[in-house]
Amino acid sequence: xxxxxxxxxxxxxxxxxxxxxxxxxxxxxxxxxxxxxxxxxxxxxxxxxxxxxxxxxxxxxxxxxxxxxxxxxxxxxxxxxxxxxxxxxxxxxxxxxxxxxxxxxxxxxxxxxxxxxxxxxxxxxxxxxxxxxxxxxxxxxxxxxxxxxxxxxxxxxxxxxxxxxxxxxxxxxxxxxxxxxxxxxxx
Numbered sequence: 001x002x003x004x005x006x007x008x009x010x011x012x013x014x015x016x017x018x019x020x021x022x023x024x025x026x027x028x029x030x031x032x033x034x035x036x037x038x039x040x041x042x043x044x045x046x047x048x049x050x051x052x053x054x055x056x057x058x059x060x061x062x063x064x065x066x067x068x069x070x071x072x073x074x075x076x077x078x079x080x081x082x083x084x085x086x087x088x089x090x091x092x093x094x095x096x097x098x099x100x101x102x103x104x105x106x107x108x109x110x111x112x113x114x115x116x117x118x119x120x121x122x123x124x125x126x127x128x129x130x131x132x133x134x135x136x137x138x139x140x141x142x143x144x145x146x147x148x149x150x151x152x153x154x155x156x157x158x159x160x161x162x163x164x165x166x167x168x169x170x171x172x173x174x175x176x177x178x179x180x181x182x183x184x185x186x187x
Contacts, residue, residue: 017052022067022074073139
C-alpha cells in the first residue's frame with residue numbers, strides 16, 4: 001500500500017506489539033504462546049522498534065507465557081497477515097469498516113430511502129473517526145462492528161398489555177429464533 005511505513009522503519013506503539021506478535025505467533029507457530037522465537041521474529045521484522053513495547057503477557061500454571069490479548073482478533077487477522085504481511089491488518093480493518101457501513105446502509109435505507117441513505121452512510125464513514133483506525137493494529141476496529149450489529153438486533157413482538165408493566169414478559173420467545181432488523185414477529 002502506498003504511503004505505508006516499511007516494517008523495517010515502523011515502531012509499533014502501545015499494545016500494538018502484543019496484537020502483532022500474537023497474530024504472528026498464531027500464523028507461524030499455530031499457538032498463542034510467547035517464546036523467544038516470537039521475540040526474534042518481531043525484532044527481525046521491526047528492527048527500528050528496538051524490541052516490543054507494551055507487550056502484555058500472562059503466565060500459565062506450568063510457567064508458559066501467553067499473549068494476554070483477545071485471541072479472536074489474532075485468529076481473524078492471521079490469514080490476512082499470512083497473505084499480505086502487516087498490510088493485512090489494514091485490509092482486515094477496512095473490511096470491518098465495510099461491514100459496519102453495509103449494516104448502517106441497510107438500516108438507514110429503510111428509514112430514509114435510497115439516495116439519502118447512501119449520502120448519510122458515506123458521510124458518517126468517510127468523515128467520521130473510522131478511517132483513522134484503518135492503519136492501527138488494535139481490536140477496537142473489530143469490536144465496533146460486533147457492537148453495532150448487536151445494537152441493531154431485537155426481538156419483535158405484539159404486546160397484549162399496553163403500557164407494559166415490569167412483570168409482563170411480552171409475546172416474544174427470547175429463547176427461540178431471534179429477529180435482526182426484520183419487521184415480522186417471532187413466534
